Amino acid sequence: MTRPIRSLLATAIGLALAGTATAATQLTVYTAVESDDLQKYAERFNEAHPDIEIRWVRDSTGVITARLLAEKDNPQADVIWGLAATSLLLLDGEEMLEPYAPAGLERLDPKFVDAAYSRDGEDPAWVGMDAWVAAICYNTVEGERMGVPQPTSWEDLTRPEFQGHVIMPNPNSSGTGYLDVASWMQLWGEEQGWDYMDRLHDNISRYTHSGSAPCSLAATGETVVGVSFAFRGARLKSQGAPIELVFPDEGLGWDMEAAAIVAGTDKREAAETLLDWAVSREANELYNEGYAVVAYPGVAQPIENYPEDIVERMIDADFQWAAVNRERILDEWQRRYDGKSESR
Known part of the structure; x- marks a missing residue:
């Protein structure tokens, strides 16, 4: 093999390996998070995990819930992030969620975690983020x-x-x-x-x-x-x-925005990474920029134009x-x- 050919071959192999090393795992994430906040959350997650590329599918809660139910037999999403807990309870009843206990789960307020976790010690089907x-x-x-x-x-x-x-x-x-x-x-x-x-x-x-x-x-x-x-x-x-x-x-x-892994995803590792980040203190500090009540105790600071006793005014909701x-x-x-x- 001549030197030019060896050089070209080495360059081609190097480029291929580099491409493999930097190739991002793509997650499809369904969300109902408000558009102006979604961009902020996405940018912060991408900074922490540049190896995961997210394809966001955003719409109102009812539309996203209906879409997930319609896709039950052929799921298109890997993760649901920022959808009402009442919708996730409905999806869990249809066995459409993959239980997972994110890292740091034990630090969250128990009312923001699927009851199966505290009641039966099982991995939760969903975890809460904040309350609207x-x-x-x-x-x-x-x-x-x-x-x-x-x-x-x-x-x-x-x-x-x-x-x-x-x-x-x-x-x-x-x-x-x-x-x-x-x-x-x-x-x-x-x-x-x-x-x-x-x-x-x-x-x-x-x-x-x-x-x-x-x-x-x-x-x-x-x-x-x-x-x-x-x-x-x-x-x-x-x-x-x-x-x-x-x-x-x-x-x-009130209801809470919550996150879950869709059953059957073949991107499980990346999906778990997103759930780990979703319950982190860093993520909850971001949620608190707009929401007065978040899942991570001790994080929430007063929000302008909210009453100080907002938690006391919230009804005892039966999700x-x-x-x-x-x-x-x-x-x-x-x-x-x-x-x-x-x-x-």
């Missing part, structure tokens, strides 16, 4: 102009002066919407919950397919009242929107009940109220 909490966004300028007072309770939204001035999310497509419906039923019981929603429906101008949209619409003055969640309202108020956040007297429904009854409740909601939903 129901709130009302009220536009002070439009409210004064239209003679619509600032509400203090959920019941206030059924009063005649609010007719046509309330927007809330459709629970079939929005996790925030389902959080509201399930929490009202847990606060008052199903019969009274449906009665409340019948009266509220009379005042609704439309139902959106995004949980953050009602607050964004209140911030721009397109509605006076948006039933949404605290994270979005707090951020918009900090950016100068003329809104007040209302935390209704009766109590605040298992919400997951088991989800399909039945959504079907009934659709039958009663879908006529005011915006087109997709």
Whole structure:
């Protein structure tokens, strides 16, 4: 073999080995995390783990949940990251999740971990990240102009002066919407919950397919009242929107963003790495930039525009009940109220 040929061959082998060494494992991750936070989380994870390339598939909670269920027999995702715990409980019931105990799991608040872990000592099917909490966004300028007072309770939204001035999310497509419906039923019981929603429906101008949209619409003055969640309202108020956040007297429904490995993934090692990072102190400090309640005790610092007693205002949510009854409740909601939903 001549020297030029040997040199070319050595170069080719070197390039091939280098390519192999730097080739990233690609994970497909389904998420409902808010877009402005997703980029921040993704960048921080990539800094720590440049050997893992993530293909993010983002949509609202209801859409992602429906997509995962439709793909049950042919899963396309490797990891679910930042989806409602109620959705993950539903998926776990369908045996679609791969149990895994991330490194550092024992440091988390137990209520942010699949109950099977503390009850039976089994690896959890899912782990929580942070809690998002129901709130009302009220536009002070439009409210004064239209003679619509600032509400203090959920019941206030059924009063005649609010007719046509309330927007809330459709629970079939929005996790925030389902959080509201399930929490009202847990606060008052199903019969009274449906009665409340019948009266509220009379005042609704439309139902959106995004949980953050009602607050964004209140911030721009397109509605006076948006039933949404605290994270979005707090951020918009900090950016100068003329809104007040209302935390209704009766109590605040909530759900948690959570993560899990999809059963059957052939990227198990990389998936575990993402779950390890998701429960880390570093990740929880990032979550706390927008959410007042996170899974890692001692991390959460006060968030601007949140009440200091936000945890005390959160209801004793039964996520298992919400997951088991989800399909039945959504079907009934659709039958009663879908006529005011915006087109997709």
